[in-house]
Amino acid sequence: MESLMRLLLIVSGSVALKKSFDLLNKLKINKRNIDCIVTRSGLSLIKSMKIEDFKNIKIYTDDMQLKDNNRMLHIELSRKADVVLVYPASANIIGKLSNGIADDLASTTLLASNKQIFICPAMNVEMWQHFSNQKNIAKLKKNGVNFIGPIYGNLMCGETGLGRIADSDLIADEINIFFSRKRLLSGMTGIVTAGPTIEPIDPVRYLSNYSSGRQGYSIAKVLAYMGANVKLISGPSNLMPPTNVDTINVLTAKEMNEAVFDHLPSDLAICAAAVSDFRFKNFSLEKIKKNNDKSFSLDTNPDILYNIGNSAQKRPKLVIGFAAETNRIKYFAKNKLSEKKCDWLLANKISKTDSVFGSEYNSIHFFTKKLYEKWPKMSKILIAKKLNNKILDFFE
Numbered sequence: 001m002e003s004l005m006r007l008l009l010i011v012s013g014s015v016a017l018k019k020s021f022d023l024l025n026k027l028k029i030n031k032r033n034i035d036c037i038v039t040r041s042g043l044s045l046i047k048s049m050k051i052e053d054f055k056n057i058k059i060y061t062d063d064m065q066l067k068d069n070n071r072m073l074h075i076e077l078s079r080k081a082d083v084v085l086v087y088p089a090s091a092n093i094i095g096k097l098s099n100g101i102a103d104d105l106a107s108t109t110l111l112a113s114n115k116q117i118f119i120c121p122a123m124n125v126e127m128w129q130h131f132s133n134q135k136n137i138a139k140l141k142k143n144g145v146n147f148i149g150p151i152y153g154n155l156m157c158g159e160t161g162l163g164r165i166a167d168s169d170l171i172a173d174e175i176n177i178f179f180s181r182k183r184l185l186s187g188m189t190g191i192v193t194a195g196p197t198i199e200p201i202d203p204v205r206y207l208s209n210y211s212s213g214r215q216g217y218s219i220a221k222v223l224a225y226m227g228a229n230v231k232l233i234s235g236p237s238n239l240m241p242p243t244n245v246d247t248i249n250v251l252t253a254k255e256m257n258e259a260v261f262d263h264l265p266s267d268l269a270i271c272a273a274a275v276s277d278f279r280f281k282n283f284s285l286e287k288i289k290k291n292n293d294k295s296f297s298l299d300t301n302p303d304i305l306y307n308i309g310n311s312a313q314k315r316p317k318l319v320i321g322f323a324a325e326t327n328r329i330k331y332f333a334k335n336k337l338s339e340k341k342c343d344w345l346l347a348n349k350i351s352k353t354d355s356v357f358g359s360e361y362n363s364i365h366f367f368t369k370k371l372y373e374k375w376p377k378m379s380k381i382l383i384a385k386k387l388n389n390k391i392l393d394f395f396e
C-alpha cells in the first residue's frame with residue numbers, strides 16, 4: 001500500500017545520485033507526493049542523466065528561489081513535507097546543516113525543516129573519516145537526524161573503504177518503515193542487547209565472535225521509531241548508534257549483565273547480543289609469552305537472557321531471545337525458549353557459506369510456546385519491523 005506521506009528529497013552533488021531513481025522506485029510513495037531539491041553541483045550531474053527518470057517529480061533549484069524571492073520556497077517545501085531525505089548527501093551539505101549554514105535552496109530548506117531528516121552519505125573514505133565530518137555527524141545525530149549508511153565497499157573515486165552509499169533496498173526498507181510508523185509504543189521502555197562481548201585474557205588479547213550488532217541496532221531503531229524509550233546495551237560494534245536511542249557501551253558479558261539489570265525494570269527486553277559463553281579464569285596483567293603454558297581455564301559467563309527470563313522481580317512483560325545455531329535449529333531453539341523462560345525466540349542458521357554475522361540480511365525461525373513460523377531471507381531492518389509488528393500486537 002502506498003503511503004500518504006509527502007517526501008522532500010534533497011539531492012546533492014555526489015555521483016551516487018545516479019542511484020536515486022532506483023531508490024525512488026522502491027519507496028512506497030506516489031511520485032506525485034515527492035518534491036525534489038537539487039543542489040547546483042547535483043544539477044550538473046543530473047544533466048548527464050536521462051531526465052525522464054525524474055518525470056512526475058517536481059524539481060526545485062536555486063534559480064527558482066532567486067527568481068521568486070517572495071515565495072519563500074524553503075518554508076513552503078519544508079512545511080509541505082512529512083519526511084526529508086538527503087540522498088546522496090555530500091560532506092558539504094552535512095557540514096552546512098551541522099553548522100547552521102544556509103546559502104542555497106537545499107541548505108536553507110534543511111535548516112528551516114521541522115520534520116524528521118534522513119541523511120544517506122556518500123563520499124570518499126578519508127572525507128567520511130575526517131574529524132570535522134565526524135564532528136558534524138555526531139552533532140546532527142545528537143539532535144535527532146537519522147543516518148542510513150554509508151557502507152564499506154568500492155568507492156566511485158577508485159578507493160575502497162567506508163563511504164559508499166547504502167544499498168537502495170536497505171534505505172527504502174527503512175524509509176518505508178518510517179512512513180508506516182505509528183507511535184504506538186510511546187511511553188513504553190525497552191532494553192535491547194546487541195553486538196559481541198569480548199573477554200580479555202591479557203592486556204592485548206581477547207576472546208570474541210563475529211557479531212556486528214546489526215540485528216540488535218535495527219531492532220532498537222525501529223522500536224524508537226514507534227515511540228519507545230530504548231536502552232541499547234551494546235558490545236563493541238563499528239555501527240553508528242541509532243538516533244533517539246540511549247546507547248550504553250560495554251565490553252564483557254559481566255558488564256552487559258550489570259548494565260541490563262541497572263536498567264530494569266522495563267516493559268520489554270530483546271537479547272540480540274552474541275554473548276561470549278566463557279571468560280578466562282585468570283586475567284594476566286602481563287602479556288602472555290609464546291612459550292608459556294598453552295592451557296587456559298575458563299569460567300562460565302552469566303547468561304543474561306536466562307537471568308532476565310527467570311527474574312522473579314524484574315522480568316519484563318515480554319522477553320525475546322535469539323539463537324544462532326549450526327544444526328538442529330528447532331530442537332535447540334525450543335530448549336532455549338523454555339530454559340531461558342523467554343516468550344519468543346528468533347533462531348537463525350549459521351553455516352560456513354551463509355554467515356549471518358556482519359550481513360545486512362537474515363532469515364529467521366520464529367518460535368513461541370505455541371507457534372512456529374519460518375521467515376524468508378530479508379534485510380535485518382525488515383526483520384526488526386516484522387518483530388515490531390508482533391510486539392505491537394502483544395501490547396495491544
Ligand code: C5P
Nearest residue numbers: 271272273275302303304305321322323
Ligand atoms: O545459549 P545461547 O547463547 O545460544 O542463547 C542465545 C540467546 O541467549 C541470545 O538471545 C543471547 O543474547 C542470549 N545470551 C545471553 N547471555 C549469554 C549467552 C546468551 O543473554 N551468556
